[in-house]
């Protein structure tokens with residue numbers, strides 16, 4: 001039990017240290033943890049804010065409690081309407097092509113995610129690290145966006 005608490009404190013400290021530099025970045029979109037208490041990966045979108053109908057690059061990084069196994073773990077990105085009930089398009093999925101052991105920093109870059117042209121005026125972006133095949137979710141971040149047309 002003591003060990004577990006120690007690991008937890010260590011992890012929380014790492015998270016805090018990790019979070020500090022980001023306060024100085026100027027980004028239009030602020031990602032927050034999802035309501036499920038899972039670790040919340042950092043998300044850097046280019047461009048930020050997103051432009052409806054164009055593609056964007058997502059760099060998702062962080063440290064998780066679970067092993068991420070190549071070709072099993074995946075990144076899922078969803079665009080959801082502001083009531084958080086309706087998916088605007090089918091989710092984007094990308095498998096990890098590299099494994100990352102638990103508690104070590106990972107990153108995955110999705111070079112070309114299509115931003116739907118039929119975004120609702122307000123929408124939510126949800127970024128999940130999971131193993132879809134295993135029905136496991138390891139981390140989740142979300143952000144609110146306002147539609148910007150090209």
Ligand SMILES: *[C@@H]1O[C@H](CO)[C@@H](O)[C@H](O)[C@H]1NC(C)=O
Nearest residue numbers: 042044059060061107108109
């Ligand atoms: C992704 O973001 C992380 C954290 O900011 C950074 O260390 C890494 O170099 C970035 N990777 C790419 C390919 O941009």
Ligand SMILES: *[C@@H]1O[C@H](CO)[C@@H](O)[C@H](O)[C@H]1NC(C)=O
Nearest residue numbers: 086087088089090116117118
């Ligand atoms: C948005 O457009 C896509 C096709 O690009 C379509 O599959 C989807 O159903 C549309 N979503 C809504 C909520 O109308």
Ligand SMILES: *[C@@H]1O[C@H](CO)[C@@H](O)[C@H](O)[C@H]1NC(C)=O
Nearest residue numbers: 070096097098099109110111
């Ligand atoms: C994983 O894919 C990225 C591009 O999507 C590439 O830059 C990287 O070298 C690949 N890593 C491995 C281990 O194949």
